[in-house]
Amino acid sequence: MTDVPLTPRRPLLARFLESRNGLGLLFMLPAAVFLLCFLTYPLGLGVWLGFTDTRIGRTGEFIGLENYIWLFDDPIFWLSVYNTILYTVVASVLKFGLGLWLALILNEHLPFKTFFRAIILLPWVVPTVLSALAFWWIYDSQFSIISWVLMQWGLIDTPINFLGQPNHARASVIAANVWRGIPFVAISLLAGLQTIPQSLNEAAALDGATSWQRFTKVTLPLLTPIIAVVMTFSVLFTFTDFQLIYVLTRGGPVNATHLMATLSFQRAIPGGQLGEGAAIAVAMIPFLLAAILFSFFGLQRRRWQQGND
């Protein structure tokens, strides 16, 4: 009979570090700390602030729903809600249409294809503030290049007051947002288009489909999963847009271009009413949740995507 060697019980820390779960926990720690400090804490603080009357330089007290009741009767708040929805819907529809069109063009065999694909990304790469400043010049009430060209052509007599009139200003900021957002949509959809095998289009051509039928009956249905992802992100980005508006109009003229994000900042920081600003920001959450839920159902795997393989 041989003696069974007795292994001494190793220290707790060593056993913890060598166990699968212990090590896993350790690896997750940096990400968890990051998420807690920079996402959960600010979000929680924001929600809490919305229930207080905190001002800059003075800790607030819990006042329940008073901020929200106050906002409910605030016409400027409701104007910003209207502006945000208008801004998001119009800009997203335009970005989708133009982005898809660009993607389809770039998917064809063009000369200098890679060059054009790179160029397309430019608006996305340029820092928002920089492009906003450029648009600020383009929309300048006296020196606008657009007004100048139109005047040269004799189409108008006086410069257009792009950012000075409510509806002009709305259209202008939407145009700037669309310009910035198209690359993301176009490049993502292009990536989606490239996953569709060429032979499907060839098969459809042999089956007697016109190019329009090939698009509506083959390309578009196969692209829907990508479209759902891309447009969800696009809607979220647009809904929470801040920089472009703040540089171009600061919400003016007379709050005509105030989005919920800019109004929240306006009230909280320059206005000093941290509690009220936080409440406006929190009021965006239901809209964003709705968008996410919509995409959640839109993104569910379609029946044709399920199965083996």
Added chain:
Amino acid sequence: MASVTFRDVRKAFGSVEVLHGVSIDIEEGQFVVLVGPSGCGKSTLLRMLAGLEHITAGEILIGDRVVNTLPPKERDIAMVFQNYALYPHITVAENMGFSLKLKGVSKKEIESLVSPAAEMLGLSHLLDRYPRQLSGGQRQRVAMGRAIVRKPQVFLFDEPLSNLDAKLRVSMRTEIKNLHQRLKTTTVYVTHDQIEAMTMADKIVVMHDGIVAQVGAPLDLYDRPENLFVAGFIGSPAMNMVTGTLDANDRNIFVTGDGERLPIAEPGDAEPGREMIYGVRPEHFQLGGDTTLRVEVVEPTGSETHVVAFLGETEIVCVFRERISAGPGDELKVTIDAGSVHLFDAKEGDRLSV
């Protein structure tokens, strides 16, 4: 049903010409296989017939109509792609009826056309499935079903079996052949697998580097290859080739570079002194005789025995019906069937013997 004619068809991609004047006649109802190594232009030729590639020069006719400039949908052809190209977002039934739906055929009529085709291919129980839910062989059948439903003038197959496993490939081969015998639709089938070509075709077109190397019935190509390329390409294991020339005194004796003397019954116009290639298929060796082989490897397959051996310094393969117990290094006496020997010009590769 219609005939298909290629008249001096050329194809260039930019400045690179990949097809150098191809002429082929395909009769109504024929099953023609285009075969050749990858890059020989066979798929390009098929895609030109389908209208998926522009025709650089020459003419392609379906029936007596020149189709050079017709778009694919007006050529009345159906194609089965290598990756099947099934529409993933619609069911099997919708895939098969897709072309009819585009034509505006009523739902009822589509169903009445799709269900017999599905029946014929054993797909009836799968009509509501999506392509993803099918196995490779089933997808292959759906692709064929989609082609059948249209009742086209010509069927095109572009390496349809290359994504299937070996066993399925053999059974699908039979199924496609069966289908053709039932429908009798003119078929052009592209493959790189000479066994597929041999077993399925009424007529084989062997292509090589953008030209037609030889056209003929499968066994004609096997028994009488016109050139070295066809001789080497058709047949498995491949034909054995030995370099040498005819004996100056006896034209029925071929002298190899190593001095081996091999028999040949009909040397044709071949003249002694010229460098030639002596070709003999593996099964044209018999045990016993006066030619000596040095055995390298013996591979019994059960029904026959493959022997890899040296004839002089040249490695050759022989196939015997007998079982052989020789080991490496052993000597094996064999006889070459002098009547089944082929002689080719070593430089040009043309056939010299009768």
